[in-house]
Amino acid sequence: MTDYSARAARVLGHIEELAAISEDAQGVTRTFGTEAFQQGRALVESWMRAAGLETRLDAIGNVRGRLVCPDPAAKTFVIGSHIDTVVNAGKYDGPLGVLLGLDLLEQLASQPAALPFHLELIAFSDEEGVRFHTTYLGSKVVAGSFDPSLLQRPDAHGHTLAEVLTAMGGRPEELAADALPPESWLGYFEMHIEQGPVLWEQPAPVALVTAIAGQRRVELTFRGMAGHAGTVPMRMRQDALTAAAEFVLAAEQFAQQHGQNLVATVGKLYLPQSASNVIPGEVVCSLDLRSPDETQLAAAYAQLQAQAAAIGQRRQVEVSWNLIQQTAPVACDAALNAELAQAIAEAGHEVISLVSGAGHDAVPISQVAPATMLFIRCYKGISHNPLENVELPDVAAALEVAERFLTRILHQHTPGSC
Incomplete structure (x- = not known):
């Protein structure tokens, strides 16, 4: 029997390690392109590599880990969230989704069965938009909707995005090449703390996201x-x-x-x-x-x-x-939502549907791929605040639901059918 609590405890251990890397000693601050951001990114990539994923840093600074299907023409299913933070942030907004995805792919990497499609875990470099006042930089590159004019946008110190990218080893001239073409997408799945109080008040560990404001x-x-x-x-x-x-x-x-x-x-x-x-x-x-x-x-x-x-x-x-x-408002994919709802029910939880008032990387990705999201209960709904917190049983529940969901997607496809 799978011990989801032990796996969840390991995920939370990774969260603590990552949270210790910050621009300031008093809280968690890792804004795009800073030394702290680059240190955190390197740590996440090392965990992906240790889990058996093929890893790389793309031109915008996303960390990308891949499990490869034997069929090079197969489509790609992406699990993602972000690893940048707001100033004086909590530990879980973004990184929790990345590290839950890492656990799922690590389990698959240890199994001998061939995958029916490529699986890619992406730790997006800039979702919050703190430094350049524009959100979704990382996911827009992957979706192919990045606006090249943003390369000349300066931060508060006058450094342009192009300059920051180059300084951190990025390649502004190669941004377009890092997009996944629309025809290669199979789907997108993002796990995230709710950032609201509904699940805390219920109480319930997870919810299905039907739309994003x-x-x-x-x-x-x-x-x-x-x-x-x-x-x-x-x-x-x-x-x-x-x-x-x-x-x-x-x-x-x-x-x-x-x-x-x-x-x-x-x-x-x-x-x-x-x-x-x-x-x-x-x-x-x-x-x-x-x-x-x-x-x-x-x-x-x-x-x-x-x-x-x-x-x-x-x-x-x-x-x-x-x-x-x-x-614009985004509706999550009906077919993927049906599978995720079934996974929630199979894990023994009430299927609660919520609209996200916060933006997520699923927004630009939804323009090129079917997308779905799972919300995880967080302490009093607090987010963008050092008081942000989650409880181990809720993380374990999310892991079980996510694994059931991914298993359902895998069973719908046979090698070569993508």
Whole structure:
């Protein structure tokens, strides 16, 4: 009988080892291209190699481990997640999915039976988008949707993506060659902590992801007139911060009034040249809109843009609105979801269906391949936070479900049928 608890404990041991590699000593920070990121990537590649996978680093810095089918023309089934983090992150967002996938492929590598298709485990290099403010760099290269113009995008220190790639051993000129052609994909499977409280409250160890919410990220700049805090009458001020504050509250109120299918977040607020005795003349803030309904997302975007303009006009503050990122809602593949639901039921768990409000590498991959996702319960739904945590029984349950799912996919194909 398979001891999933022992295997889960080994996965969690790897998580702790990887989490010890960080840009700062107080938490877990491994942003794309940094020394800590490269050290973590090397560790993950060493584990893939030890598990019996053929490994390589591709041009964008993804770690790719492969179990090869005897038929070179066979299709490829990919298991993936990311190994970069936000600043001051938790240990599990991304790496847990990679290391669960590693355990699955290690078990298959130890078996003599020939595979009916290629299996590839990918540790994507940049899903979070922290350094260059654009998400899914790693998975977009694999999906063939990477925008070459991003190579000239600078980070906060003025280093372009092309320069960072070259410094870490990447090859900007070879990015296109690292895509898996659409016709070669058999499917994609991603395991990830829920990053929400539903499974924690149930409680239930896993859930089936049916869809991923679409996103629109905006950078707004409010420009008024800086002035002395003690000499400019209140009625004559062009205060950029009060305009921004009114917009922040308007965005919150709008989302609250439009149901559970929409969320709006202002997560960044920057005041250049700020001082306690100066009326703010300029404020830059972010807006993150998400919904699984594209029609609702588009309507919210237009209405909030109009509200920002109206606030600026009323307060005599110039407002600029810059769309930074846009992704459409994604529906997971019905056929793969049916197999994953069956695996959940066979493992003895209730089949709970959830929509992901967070973005995942499955988003760009879904444009070229059937994709499905498994959510794993996490402590109080906390994520992007050092308090992020999972429990061993839930990880063991996820391993069993994932192995049952992969076994079902393998049994659907015979060598040469792909």
